[in-house]
Amino acid sequence: MTQHPTQSPQFFLTAPSPCPYLEGQFERKVFTHLVGDKAPEMNDLLTQGGFRRSQNIAYRPACETCRACVSVRILTNEFTQTRNMRRIAARNSDLVGAMLNPEPSTEQYSLFRSYLDARHRKGGMSDMTVLDYAMMVEDTHVETKLIEYRRRGPDSFLTGKGQGELIAVALTDRMADGLSMVYSFYNPEFEDRSLGTFMILDHIARAGALGLPHVYLGYWVNGSPKMNYKIRFTPQEHLGPKGWDRYTPEIE
Structure with missing residues (x-):
């Protein structure tokens, strides 16, 4: 290297x-x-x-x-779920996320490819090979984890892991003041589960349990409808010229 x-x-x-x-x-x-x-x-x-x-x-x-x-981070200590978020959490209560070391697998890549082909066929990552995916996961010099989401099994309360098919994955950095969601993907056939929202809710809960005040979501792009989901998680802060400012958008 x-x-x-x-x-x-x-x-x-x-x-x-x-x-x-x-x-x-x-x-x-x-x-x-x-x-x-x-x-x-x-x-x-x-x-x-x-x-x-x-x-x-x-x-x-x-x-x-x-x-x-605009850089966005959620204030985990003050966050409260909306009614719709509570429904999404309940809908996915049969899932459990296992936090693992950043080690790629063929199962992950298969899910990753299905997600890209269904949701981002013309995106900049659409031609990523299995080697590209492995580099995305492994090439890190910071504290990084993979969270694999599977259905809850009879031993999940002991093992912390689910069973059966891999449904969703999050690549996440642990920082001094929060969790940073680097990339996430999921089975596109389970669109009714709203898995993207569920994984953010799960990260908020994880950060809170760790005593971390923030979940970093990356960039909200003002004017891009497909990025509007990021401003639904309130209260949150946006990074401006004078630093991080509290921002509570009006949600229709």
Whole structure:
């Protein structure tokens, strides 16, 4: 693996490319490498400053004419579920999430491919191979876990694991002040379960149990309908020019 200096991280800027969220816009990113013994500390600082992690890279938008991407984090200590969220939690009460080390499996990749083919066929990850997936999971220098969701079995209360087919997966970073949801995917045939919402609710509960005040959801893109789900989890904070500000949107 290529080694990079960790004492004074270097930042780089990507070339403009079409924005995947807003038609007619172009995106640029600033990024640096997360490697070495200081990677966990650096990941904490950068995430709190609006960066996201992908493998051993931390990046954030640096678009020249657009500021639609806003970093979002949920305040776990104050969070309360809406009526619809309570229904989703009840609908998925037969699932249990097992927290595992970041080790890829063929079962995970099969689910990952089904999810991409059904939900993101034209996305930037649509051509990811099994090796690409393995790198996404394994290439980390911070405290990262995989959470596998399966149906609850008779021994789940002892083992902490479910049984049967793999239904959903979350790749999650543990930070000093919260959990950061790096990527999640699920069986697209179970659309009625609202598994994306369920996994966020589960992470809020996990963060609360660990005494962590935040769950980081990445970027809400103002003007992109498919990203609006992120502002349903309130209260939350958005990162602005003056730092993190409380934001409570009006929910229709």
